Amino acid sequence: MSKEKYDFYERVFDVVRLVPHGRVTTYGAIAKFLGASKSSRLVGWAMNRSHGLIPTVPAHRVVNRVGLLSGKAHFSNPTEMQRLLESEGIQVKDDQIINFYDVFWDPALMDL
DNA sequence: TGAATGACTCGAT
DNA sequence: GATCGAGCCATTC
Numbered sequence: 001m002s003k004e005k006y007d008f009y010e011r012v013f014d015v016v017r018l019v020p021h022g023r024v025t026t027y028g029a030i031a032k033f034l035g036a037s038k039s040s041r042l043v044g045w046a047m048n049r050s051h052g053l054i055p056t057v058p059a060h061r062v063v064n065r066v067g068l069l070s071g072k073a074h075f076s077n078p079t080e081m082q083r084l085l086e087s088e089g090i091q092v093k094d095d096q097i098i099n100f101y102d103v104f105w106d107p108a109l110m111d112l
Numbered sequence: 113t114g115a116a117t118g119a120c121t122c123g124a125t
Numbered sequence: 126g127a128t129c130g131a132g133c134c135a136t137t138c
Binding site: 043062065069 | 117118119120121122
């Protein structure tokens, strides 16, 4: 519970909040962007704690490397994640993003 | 303090 | 090409 320095979680939240509307990213991409490509699991941990944060963290825009809504079960309602994605124009079928390659957004490629 | 956990990823079979 | 197993690292019990 360190508070002085930027927590690993906060950095993750920061990146997730940078994800453009209608786009998604992966845990690995975030981890890699933070310089901890091998800590992709920590990104998942961070998301688990993202509930109730202000400002809200668009955790629904974060999926695993194959575009699967691996974390939808952790939402208030399992259907919430898919519903949010679809509302942003992202096609989801069987808990998986269809046009994943098209909507994928890599924080490392963000336009500075 | 040590062991277990996790919304992942990659490499090998 | 699909499936299985090990690695990785911070947080939690």
